[in-house]
Amino acid sequence: MTITTNELILRAPNVDVLPEEVESLEKMLLDELAKSSMPGVGLAAPQIGVNKRIAIVTNGAENLCIVNPKILETKGVLIHKGEGCLSVPGKFNTYRFREIRMVDDLHPGGIVATGLVSLILQHEIDHTLGILVKDRVAHTDKIGRNDPCPCGSKIKFKRCHGKEL
Numbered sequence: 001m002t003i004t005t006n007e008l009i010l011r012a013p014n015v016d017v018l019p020e021e022v023e024s025l026e027k028m029l030l031d032e033l034a035k036s037s038m039p040g041v042g043l044a045a046p047q048i049g050v051n052k053r054i055a056i057v058t059n060g061a062e063n064l065c066i067v068n069p070k071i072l073e074t075k076g077v078l079i080h081k082g083e084g085c086l087s088v089p090g091k092f093n094t095y096r097f098r099e100i101r102m103v104d105d106l107h108p109g110g111i112v113a114t115g116l117v118s119l120i121l122q123h124e125i126d127h128t129l130g131i132l133v134k135d136r137v138a139h140t141d142k143i144g145r146n147d148p149c150p151c152g153s154k155i156k157f158k159r160c161h162g163k164e165l
Helices: 019-035 115-128
Strands: 042-044 054-058 063-067 070-084 091-104 107-114
Touching (some): 063 091, 107 115
Antiparallel strands (some): 042 054, 054 063, 070 091, 091 107
16 A cells, blocks of 8 residues: 545545454554655545545654544644645645544543644544644634634634634
8 A cells, every 4th residue: 555645535425443353454544654755744544545534644753543533622723834745745724623532432531732733633533533734724824803714613713713813
């Protein structure tokens, strides 16, 4: 397997991971990330052509595997400058959240992530949902109060996440 850049594969619907699949899929993701020609801090199964909702985040010494993740809460919208992706060449300025609270099958009590870990988790969770980094591109250096909220809600930023800044 190799890391794909094919958008049809990356955007294809993904299914939940079964408990008996976790160990082999995690190993597959770690192996693929280790042999990648570019350095990466995370990888999701859709990036290697496996349409399952699993991803890993690594700092080299420690790995965090997330299985069937769901973001429950977000705080503090920001524009992250220069976000990259092993499957989507280039660097992008993106809308992300400073903090997230998420749950998954391996962490049913939840995980609260801030800073860089929050950004990486959001990126990898997006992959499990068929969302690509270029879908989160910020076309400006700041978010206006009357702009649509980057979280995807149908209301203005000032009424949604604007109060958290």
